[in-house]
Amino acid sequence: MKDFFETWKFRILIAVAVFLAGLLLYAAANGRLTAAPQELLSVAAAPFQKAAAWVAGGVGSVWDKYTSIDETMAENEALRAENAELRRQLAEYDQLKAENEAFRNLVGIQEDHPEMSFVPAFVIGRDGMDAFGGFTLDQGTVHGVKRGDTVIDDEGHLLGTVIEAGLTSCRVLTILHPSFNAAGVVSRTWDNGIVTGDAAYAPAGQCVFTDLSRESMASVGDEIITTGLGGVYPPDILVGRIVSIEPEPSGTSVVAVIQPDADVLGVKQAFVITDY
Amino acid sequence: MESRRKRRRSQLYKWGLYVLLLLGCTVLQALPGFLRLGQAKPVLLLPLALAAAVWEDEFSGALFGALCGLMWDYTAGKTAGLLALTVMGLSFVLSVASQLYLKLNTLNFALVSAGALWLVLSGDFLFYYAMPGYSGMLARYLAYIPLTVLLSAVLAVPLYRAAGWISETFKIDNGVI
Numbered sequence: 001m002k003d004f005f006e007t008w009k010f011r012i013l014i015a016v017a018v019f020l021a022g023l024l025l026y027a028a029a030n031g032r033l034t035a036a037p038q039e040l041l042s043v044a045a046a047p048f049q050k051a052a053a054w055v056a057g058g059v060g061s062v063w064d065k066y067t068s069i070d071e072t073m074a075e076n077e078a079l080r081a082e083n084a085e086l087r088r089q090l091a092e093y094d095q096l097k098a099e100n101e102a103f104r105n106l107v108g109i110q111e112d113h114p115e116m117s118f119v120p121a122f123v124i125g126r127d128g129m130d131a132f133g134g135f136t137l138d139q140g141t142v143h144g145v146k147r148g149d150t151v152i153d154d155e156g157h158l159l160g161t162v163i164e165a166g167l168t169s170c171r172v173l174t175i176l177h178p179s180f181n182a183a184g185v186v187s188r189t190w191d192n193g194i195v196t197g198d199a200a201y202a203p204a205g206q207c208v209f210t211d212l213s214r215e216s217m218a219s220v221g222d223e224i225i226t227t228g229l230g231g232v233y234p235p236d237i238l239v240g241r242i243v244s245i246e247p248e249p250s251g252t253s254v255v256a257v258i259q260p261d262a263d264v265l266g267v268k269q270a271f272v273i274t275d276y
Numbered sequence: 277m278e279s280r281r282k283r284r285r286s287q288l289y290k291w292g293l294y295v296l297l298l299l300g301c302t303v304l305q306a307l308p309g310f311l312r313l314g315q316a317k318p319v320l321l322l323p324l325a326l327a328a329a330v331w332e333d334e335f336s337g338a339l340f341g342a343l344c345g346l347m348w349d350y351t352a353g354k355t356a357g358l359l360a361l362t363v364m365g366l367s368f369v370l371s372v373a374s375q376l377y378l379k380l381n382t383l384n385f386a387l388v389s390a391g392a393l394w395l396v397l398s399g400d401f402l403f404y405y406a407m408p409g410y411s412g413m414l415a416r417y418l419a420y421i422p423l424t425v426l427l428s429a430v431l432a433v434p435l436y437r438a439a440g441w442i443s444e445t446f447k448i449d450n451g452v453i
Contacts, residue, residue, distance in 0.1 A: 009335040013368065016342055017361060024357030048303045125306030128317030128424055129352040129400060131416050136306065136351070164353070171353045178410060199410030203315065203419070268308065 046169045050124050050138045098122075098269070101154075112156060116234060117275035119143050121151075123268050124169065132177035132202050133265045134160075139272060140168040150233050150273040157262035158182070158195075158226065158237045159270055170272070174264050175239065176202040183229035184209060184239055186256075191216040193256070195224060195239050201257055205265045206243065209256040216254065218242060224258055234276040283448050290446035294328055297438060298344060306351040311431075315416065316423035321348040322363060322396060323389040323432035327439035329367035330374045330385065341367025359396070366392050385436045390429035397421050 004010055125136035139145045149162040151172050160174035173180055176197040184195040186209075193212040201208060209224050222242045228235025240260035248255050301320035304310055311318050325344035329337025344367075345360030352359065370388065374380050380388070401421065405413045 004334070013335060013338050013364075016339065017364065020342060020345075020357040020361045020364065022357075024355060024361065027356045048299055123308055125351055126308045126317075127306055127352040128312075128315065128319070128420065129354070129397070131315070131405060131420070134353050135308070136353075178408070199405070199416070200412035203412075203416065 046124065046138060046140075046166075050122070101269075113234070113236075113276070115276055116273050117144075119145055119272045119274055121145075121170075121270050121272055123270065131199070132197055133174045133205070134163075134177065135172050135174070135267070137162075137170050137172060137270060137272065138168070140166045140170050142167055144274045145170050145272050146274070148232065150237065150276075151270050152237060152273065153262040153267055154269050154271065155261070156238060157260065158233070158239045159262050159264060159267060161233070162272060172270075175207045175260060176205065176264055180207075182233045182239075183227045184224045185227045186212075186216070186218040186242070187223045187225050189217045189222070191218050192227070193224075195226070195258070205260065205263070207240070207258050207260060209239075209242070209258050210248070210253070212245075212254045212256055214252070214254055218245065218256060220244060224256070234273055286446045286448065290442055293442045293446075294340060294439070295343075297324060297435075297442075298340075298347060301344075301435070302347045302351055305348075311427060313423055313427065315420045316427060318427035318431050319348075319393055319397075319424060320428070320431060320435065321345070321351075322366070322393050323428060323435045324439070325363050325367045326370050326389050326392060327385065327432070327436045329371040330380055330436070331439045331443035332371070334368050334371035334375070337371040338364050338368040341365075354400075362396055362399070366396070382433055382436055386429045386432045389432040389436075390425050393428050394421065394425050397424060 119139050121137035121139040123135045124138045126133075137145075137151070145162060145165050147162055147165050149165075149170075151159045151161060153159055158175055160172045160177070160180060162170045163173040164171040174197070175182070175195060178197045178199060180195070180197050182195045183192070185192050191212055193209045195207060195209055198206075198208045212218060220242050224239040224242065226233045226235055226237040226239065238261050240258040240262075242256045243259045244257045246255050246257065298321070301324050305318070305320045321344045325337075325341040328340045328344075332340070342360050342364040345363030346356065348354075348359045348363065349356050370392070378384070378388075398421065401413075401417055405416065
């Protein structure tokens with residue numbers, strides 16, 4: 001073992017470690033999550049992830065159908081071949097149906113916001129390490145997605161923002177994350193505030209509306225929408241409804257807990273607003 | 277004693293299978309809803325890297341660990357290189373330890389990978405959640421880490437066996453008995 005530290009193999013390992021450390025420093029210094037080698041890996045992994053997301057019931061509980069077909073196969077051996085063919089057709093049908101639905105929703109959203117450009121996308125990755133529901137979409141820079149684009153669900157509700165765009169996939173920071181900040185307004189009273197995430201509410205899929213004036217007439221059930229102030233997020237995107245209003249620790253303002261209209265922790269299909 | 281060409285081909289198949297296993301683990305680890313229990317979801321890339329490090333030598337194990345770590349950085353949305361360095365280091369240490377001190381079998385490999393995973397996840401928790409001072413993070417720690425470690429340790433067993441099978445099947449026959 002002592003000899004190993006004097007071999008070329010050990011020098012290569014040291015070089016790889018230095019390279020990785022450099023990669024880490026480069027990515028951190030540029031405020032990025034990924035660097036070129038990892039983007040290549042993500043390009044390789046994205047099609048597999050996309051396929052697996054379809055197969056695993058990303059669009060239509062294919063798993064449930066698979067298990068029920070399994071039971072049928074056990075009951076009737078003679079129908080196995082036919083069932084397998086039907087299952088394949090069903091998966092294709094589910095895929096086409098989901099795509100069709102996605103484009104139909106896109107037309108609906110497009111009619112509501114004719115000034116916006118959208119890219120439809122599917123969630124292909126979620127990692128348990130992200131406590132705030134961050135996910136990976138199957139659209140990247142080659143599809144026109146870029147860092148900072150707003151992400152909404154198929155009904156036009158705010159989900160988050162693109163924090164990193166790779167060639168064929170992108171990473172989304174959700175509205176549950178404390179680093180997320182968007183100018184918002186209570187649609188009924190026009191009180192201003194900031195939509196952001198809070199670690200205490202994120203596990204329940206909720207976010208908060210901070211800096212709300214103590215004199216605000218906002219109440220439970222009011223809808224929060226984006227204002228578009230700052231130019232980061234488009235205006236009039238629905239965020240969610242107020243479920244409770246609590247005093248802020250300093251006492252200068254109040255915090256409204258929001259139940260997002262979008263299912264942030266379980267969403268499977270999304271739209272990226274590439275221009276507005 | 278095998279010919280050089282046969283050995284090279286055998287090594288190519290071996291690492292091709294390891295890479296396929298890596299892609300499979302990446303996909304399953306990031307698959308929405310896959311084996312999700314509450315907030316917990318199994319981590320497969322670290323046990324795979326450790327399994328390869330145990331069955332191969334410290335050099336190949338560490339390089340494969342770096343690749344697994346890069347993939348984990350990608351799926352978890354972490355800064356590139358962070359988990360890669362960590363997994364590379366752990367793979368190297370475990371490979372050396374298994375050659376010099378530890379006699380690993382399926383059960384204690386599951387325990388070792390559980391320990392390593394606990395270490396990595398706790399470090400991640402410390403830097404990304406505890407240090408920023410988010411509220412309610414102890415609940416997150418308890419709901420996420422122990423169950424994730426348990427799920428991953430269970431899945432480390434088939435990964436260890438798969439890596440063992442790949443390593444033994446494509447072992448170089450150098451003629452030494």
